[in-house]
Amino acid sequence: MTLFGVVDAAYAKGTGTVSSKTQLKNSGYNSSRIGFRGTEDLGGGLKASFWLEAGVNNDDGTASASNTNNQAVTAASPGTQGLTFNRRSTVSVESSFGEVRLGRDYTPQFWTETAYDPFGTNGVGTNIAFNKGGVTGVRASNSMGYLSPSFSGVKVWAQAYMGENASTNAAKAGDGTAFRVSYDNGPLSVALASSSTKTAVLNVKNKTSNIGGSYDLGVAKLFAQTNKTKVDGAKDIKGGLFGATAPVGAGTVRAAMSSTAQGDVKSNQFALGYVYSLSKRTDLYATYASVKNKGGAAVALNGSVTEANGKSTGYDFGVKHSF
């Protein structure tokens, strides 16, 4: 049994044309968490394992809600949210044929978004097109997943999850299916993924698909991804990112340009940062990002507010410690 976690805190500022905000935030480089996991060897190549992982808002001691049915949640009163295993709570049986995983887990298309983002979807530099997928954009509850072994670098991940509605409910909100096909070979990594979740409106689904990849040149690692979220009755939300990381001194420079667009409503972001490693477990980091809005968009960074078509900038400066 392994007890593990991350405690990551950052001084963060966001500036918009309407208001700015200064905060102590968490998870600027890695997501703060505490978890318990373990694997039992059952013999004959068979293994059983469990994984219980809770998000921690270490700036204020609170935690994060989960979701019982992959549908909208009413938040708890501020300050009262207790620990849930919202990040992952699964039990698995594995063999040479792959892993069957049951419980609350990541949705496959999220892995493509995070794996091919130099900022790993943490902090102010996160891909501006990240997580347009609604309630199941990152994780789903009541999921049953199959994760294949690697066939010459190719892996398949198939997942179904349940909204647990009565059979008399026609819309079946929260039911969904998802997959990811990935290929890893030395410096190259690419993946194609999609997830589709029924909403409370009959026959309306929220479907996010993406393609991404990275290539490690040694002096630098390049990243690219493109995302598309379809919501019936509205224009598709499209997003893309180009980025790179490069080892510099005792740390890593990170940079990314990302964009999101729903029709003419567009936002573009540039982000630049540096991570200085004090050890394998502890890093100092700083990230700066700048957003431009068009077509009425008003995306603003780090809790600031900007007017339509306004600009916003933000930065994080923090420390991440894992255990």
Next chain:
Amino acid sequence: MTLFGVVDAAYAKGTGTVSSKTQLKNSGYNSSRIGFRGTEDLGGGLKASFWLEAGVNNDDGTASASNTNNQAVTAASPGTQGLTFNRRSTVSVESSFGEVRLGRDYTPQFWTETAYDPFGTNGVGTNIAFNKGGVTGVRASNSMGYLSPSFSGVKVWAQAYMGENASTNAAKAGDGTAFRVSYDNGPLSVALASSSTKTAVLNVKNKTSNIGGSYDLGVAKLFAQTNKTKVDGAKDIKGGLFGATAPVGAGTVRAAMSSTAQGDVKSNQFALGYVYSLSKRTDLYATYASVKNKGGAAVALNGSVTEANGKSTGYDFGVKHSF
């Protein structure tokens, strides 16, 4: 200090005459949990110990509420319930004269219900007469218990718990007393238990009493129990169960017939299941159950809904892993 737990997930379906439901559930074989416990030897036969144990809904990452005063609770918003030590949170001092235990603990009559049920009050096969005892049907907060040592197999457990009302409150809802006397001798185990809890209505108590036993024949273990819950102003709720477990192959067959009746309102259940042990810590299991209702009863299994006097069936198919 011991860190322990269970992660149990099951694909579960319930079918009724009105609606059916399919879910990923937890705790189909053993109750999912995470806990911390430990014992300190104080010398001279004296020991101090603690036990903090939280329920975990590993299908979705949420947890379970506790209860501060043994009175009705308003549930948290779905998805937001964080970890509480709802299953047990006690500190004890023990000597050769027995154990004094303070905190939130099981109520004694629950142990009889679970110990003499082939399905251990988990999953779709659970005794249909289980837990008619209201808020303190399984556990009580603010309890003070005395657990005797074994006198030739006889043990006594006495408990008092408090609703923590002001002295000017006449009803004293949540105050209660309980006991259990058990006898264990080789293959035989029997117990008599009762708990009585004051309600918010003056002089109205909720009192559950039961008698149960098991006998291990080797080729099979037989179980029987009878429960009675008295609520003033209404007819008693009576329940009974006959069941058996038998080792078959690498696992155990489980079967039970149980019934509950409040006057003419009656429900009968038959349940059959198999547990296949992959190791001491990991099991696969499947259970099927069927319920018949009479006199206006409408009990339905696994989240399905059935009309008055309708039938319902359900099954669980899952994996339990302990650590």
Next chain:
Amino acid sequence: MTLFGVVDAAYAKGTGTVSSKTQLKNSGYNSSRIGFRGTEDLGGGLKASFWLEAGVNNDDGTASASNTNNQAVTAASPGTQGLTFNRRSTVSVESSFGEVRLGRDYTPQFWTETAYDPFGTNGVGTNIAFNKGGVTGVRASNSMGYLSPSFSGVKVWAQAYMGENASTNAAKAGDGTAFRVSYDNGPLSVALASSSTKTAVLNVKNKTSNIGGSYDLGVAKLFAQTNKTKVDGAKDIKGGLFGATAPVGAGTVRAAMSSTAQGDVKSNQFALGYVYSLSKRTDLYATYASVKNKGGAAVALNGSVTEANGKSTGYDFGVKHSF
């Protein structure tokens, strides 16, 4: 990584002129908790560390809320409050120049209140003037602290914390600053501390300042402290305490006289107790306290209610076990 905690339960009674109350309480001698902490040596005198600590109400299994912005919180529904790292959730970087600590932490003036109280601000004997400082009276979220090393016994602790309001919010409720200067030399310990927090009313601060000290004579240890809380538009709340502890037999006698006054509204308390140590980790304790009110005050102990200018008494009798 260290997993640590305290489970402390007490049978407690309070008696007032209006009503009395009997409860099973927690934290009568030490605050019940469960926590995770660790330190990593980074070389060159540099260290990184984390501390995640949750309050536990082990009488009923619930936990305690935290606070996201150092402003008033609406409590969760009774029985539903899950574990938060409300007691402390910090990440630190330390060197020979001192420690920089980020997250939710104690406010400095609290340490003076608890360090120089024979009852350590736990249980019925707690200084009656304790914690008049509002939301940040004990802890603050979003804090950035600097803790100096010891210069010949002198230490400085400086802290700033944020309410995380938008820049357009003029009052900046929850923003605050605090410090503590302490001197420890053999039997002598003294400290001066203050914290000041902005409220939701423009230019109105809640400011608590205190001075305290203790001197260990060997046969007894003496304690004294004085506190003052300024709230604009109201009279200052003043408090003071004199107390002592003395080793007697296998345990410690504790006694204190404390008082609080806001203008003519005054309360005085006398408290006497004994702690009997079964081991370094386990103690039995009993405390008795008595309060007198004047000028319309109606302070009552252990959940009892007393009329204006009435008297109240209370006692705790319990066991504390740490792990």
